[in-house]
Amino acid sequence: MTRRGAIALLLSIAWLGACRKHVHSEPAAQNPWLDAAAKVSLGTGTPAEDDGQWTMPAKDYANTRYSRLTQITPENVKDLKLVWSQKTGVEGGHEAAPLVVGRTMYVVTPFPNHVLAFDLEKPGSPPKWTYEPKPVPAARGVACCDLVNRGMAFWEGRIYMNTLDDFTIALDAATGAEVWRTKLGEVTRGETITMAPLVVKGHVLVGNSGGEMGVRGWLTALDAKTGSIAWRAWSTGPDRDVLIGPEFKPHYASDRGADLGVRTWPVEQWRIGGGTVWGFVSYDPELDLIYYGTANPGPWNHEARPGDNKWTAGIFARRPSDGAAIWFYQWSPHDVYDHDGVNENVLFDATSADAKTRKVLAHADRNGYVYVLDRVTGEVLSAAPFVHVSSSNGVDLASGRPNMVAALAPTTGKVTRNICPASAGGKDWQPMSFSPHTGLLYIPHQNLCMDEEGLESNYVEGTPYVGANTRFYPGPGGHRGVLTAWNPMTARKVWSIDENFPVWSGTVATATDVVFYGTMDGWFKAVHARTGAELWKFKTDSGVIGQPVTYRGPDGKQYIAVLDGVGGWAGAVVSNDLDPLDGTGAIGFVHAMADLKNATKKGGAVYVFALP
Numbered sequence: 263m264t265r266r267g268a269i270a271l272l273l274s275i276a277w278l279g280a281c282r283k284h285v286h287s288e289p290a291a292q293n294p295w296l297d298a299a300a301k302v303s304l305g306t307g308t309p310a311e312d313d314g315q316w317t318m319p320a321k322d323y324a325n326t327r328y329s330r331l332t333q334i335t336p337e338n339v340k341d342l343k344l345v346w347s348q349k350t351g352v353e354g355g356h357e358a359a360p361l362v363v364g365r366t367m368y369v370v371t372p373f374p375n376h377v378l379a380f381d382l383e384k385p386g387s388p389p390k391w392t393y394e395p396k397p398v399p400a401a402r403g404v405a406c407c408d409l410v411n412r413g414m415a416f417w418e419g420r421i422y423m424n425t426l427d428d429f430t431i432a433l434d435a436a437t438g439a440e441v442w443r444t445k446l447g448e449v450t451r452g453e454t455i456t457m458a459p460l461v462v463k464g465h466v467l468v469g470n471s472g473g474e475m476g477v478r479g480w481l482t483a484l485d486a487k488t489g490s491i492a493w494r495a496w497s498t499g500p501d502r503d504v505l506i507g508p509e510f511k512p513h514y515a516s517d518r519g520a521d522l523g524v525r526t527w528p529v530e531q532w533r534i535g536g537g538t539v540w541g542f543v544s545y546d547p548e549l550d551l552i553y554y555g556t557a558n559p560g561p562w563n564h565e566a567r568p569g570d571n572k573w574t575a576g577i578f579a580r581r582p583s584d585g586a587a588i589w590f591y592q593w594s595p596h597d598v599y600d601h602d603g604v605n606e607n608v609l610f611d612a613t614s615a616d617a618k619t620r621k622v623l624a625h626a627d628r629n630g631y632v633y634v635l636d637r638v639t640g641e642v643l644s645a646a647p648f649v650h651v652s653s654s655n656g657v658d659l660a661s662g663r664p665n666m667v668a669a670l671a672p673t674t675g676k677v678t679r680n681i682c683p684a685s686a687g688g689k690d691w692q693p694m695s696f697s698p699h700t701g702l703l704y705i706p707h708q709n710l711c712m713d714e715e716g717l718e719s720n721y722v723e724g725t726p727y728v729g730a731n732t733r734f735y736p737g738p739g740g741h742r743g744v745l746t747a748w749n750p751m752t753a754r755k756v757w758s759i760d761e762n763f764p765v766w767s768g769t770v771a772t773a774t775d776v777v778f779y780g781t782m783d784g785w786f787k788a789v790h791a792r793t794g795a796e797l798w799k800f801k802t803d804s805g806v807i808g809q810p811v812t813y814r815g816p817d818g819k820q821y822i823a824v825l826d827g828v829g830g831w832a833g834a835v836v837s838n839d840l841d842p843l844d845g846t847g848a849i850g851f852v853h854a855m856a857d858l859k860n861a862t863k864k865g866g867a868v869y870v871f872a873l874p
């Protein structure tokens with residue numbers, strides 16, 4: 263078949279798969295944490311937030327993206343109207359959540375990372391101030407997956423932001439004046455920053471990107487007042503660099519022992535071994551622990567790095583004051599697929615069928631499993647596939663390790679086919695929401711498999727260090743995107759909506775059982791949280807990969823806001839003007855996205871909706 267023929271076939275398969283809705287049921291295992299009688303609640307670890315505002319991308323420290331606002335309901339959401347919209351002035355992958363603090367909305371764009379403050383009190387919400395940090399253009403050349411920025415954080419009168427060229431900056435929220443800026447990394451080494459900072463007890467927590475460039479990952483805490491660096495916890499290397507000390511008590515034996523961040527790697531490989539920290543950070547104020555994931559070990563070609571490659575592709579619990587590691591768990595020991603481990607961790611309380619209550623976290627990993635972990639100890643309570651998984655056969659709860667299918671591990675010079683999920687995973691960075699009202703997670707994700715061939719790779723500072731040829735294509739069913747409503751206490755899908763393109767936006771859930779999400783072909787949708795029934799949709803100019811938010815405006819009304827501007831890894835074919843006929847583009851993602859150019863165009867705007 264010709265390449266064009268193959269693409270046409272792929273398109274028609276994908277189209278057939280678009281927008282179907284499924285209701286699913288599978289028997290649950292014998293596990294008191296997997297039982298219809300198990301209950302969830304927001305729990306004592308979640309402080310009561312002011313639902314009128316949205317001060318951090320994840321809404322709250324627990325990363326719920328859940329709002330208690332009730333004006334917009336399943337009955338009246340069909341009447342939602344666009345009340346204002348403004349272009350950001352930048353066209354590219356807009357992944358950020360707008361922040362709303364008091365009477366102002368704050369938006370950050372992809373590179374060059376402009377910040378816009380909109381006055382919500384004036385008609386049309388005109389800009390109040392803008393800030394341009396002027397990152398160096400060289401940062402564009404080393405970002406792996408588009409030039410994105412996932413948002414900012416508000417804390418005590420200041421806005422905290424990161425730039426693609428490795429600065430963290432504090433701005434006066436009232437005026438946009440720069441208060442301090444601190445350089446955290448080196449673009450010349452391939453380091454960038456795309457993640458949203460989180461402020462915890464006066465520390466701004468920031469992690470780096472560059473796992474595809476031989477960067478060594480870290481999470482850094484800065485003093486929110488002064489910008490000075492309080493601590494840095496590396497994701498590889500000796501215990502002293504990883505801030506592993508006497509308090510470190512991982513649940514699984516394979517995470518215990520001295521200097522595993524060195525000893526689980528070939529000599530010196532940990533220095534260029536990845537484990538970057540580019541996802542969302544959660545915080546439990548009661549346990550006083552932060553939770554965050556570490557990304558893939560580098561290079562992708564795993565034959566260059568035998569061993570578990572600690573502490574990559576896992577999750578750390580740390581104390582925010584000094585960064586001390588408390589526990590670690592590795593989703594994907596010796597990750598062979600770039601499955602990373604940075605997806606968000608949503609904190610809530612769970613009561614098992616036998617009436618034991620534990621503080622847990624839920625995590626939908628790129629490796630295809632939704633995990634529920636005890637967040638005090640790091641023990642895995644359950645792990646169940648939420649997408650088609652061929653690369654492993656379940657997770658062994660005794661060891662915590664996935665049962666990998668050896669025959670599907672890619673090798674150098676040979677193409678291994680039908681690896682599911684693809685490198686981008688069952689779900690990538692796009693954050694899910696959690697409703698304590700329905701007890702469900704609303705997971706935006708993709709349905710992609712891949713073929714992969716390992717390549718020899720040599721490390722040259724500041725250049726790609728991947729060592730793999732990959733080719734992504736739709737998974738079973740032919741649709742490339744899914745919104746799944748998932749019960750973490752039965753490990754069952756309750757309903758799902760198939761979308762033609764990967765669902766690369768965040769989701770938000772409200773107390774009235776409305777869930778919002780966006781599609782890469784530019785639909786912003788509201789669905790019923792209990793059934794998945796479509797209730798409303800609006801067509802934006804460009805595809806939506808941003809994180810929707812909801813807030814109470816100065817007039818007392820409930821608003822919904824979202825950014826459009828297609829891009830990210832999945833949308834790089836449009837945002838980076840890649841040739842749709844060259845399937846190797848964006849490390850093989852373009853092969854699955856050749857038709858996106860026909861469905862949407864570049865953009866970048868904020869859209870705000872309300873009832874009349």
Ligand SMILES: O=C(O)c1cc(C(=O)O)c2c(n1)C(=O)C(=O)c1cc(C(=O)O)[nH]c1-2
Nearest residue numbers: 407410456471472473474538540557830831
């Ligand atoms: O290893 C890394 O440092 C790193 C960084 C990033 C990033 O900063 O955007 C992504 C990834 N990896 C990655 O694996 C990935 O799937 C991904 C998707 C996206 C996106 O914004 O759509 N970024 C990234």
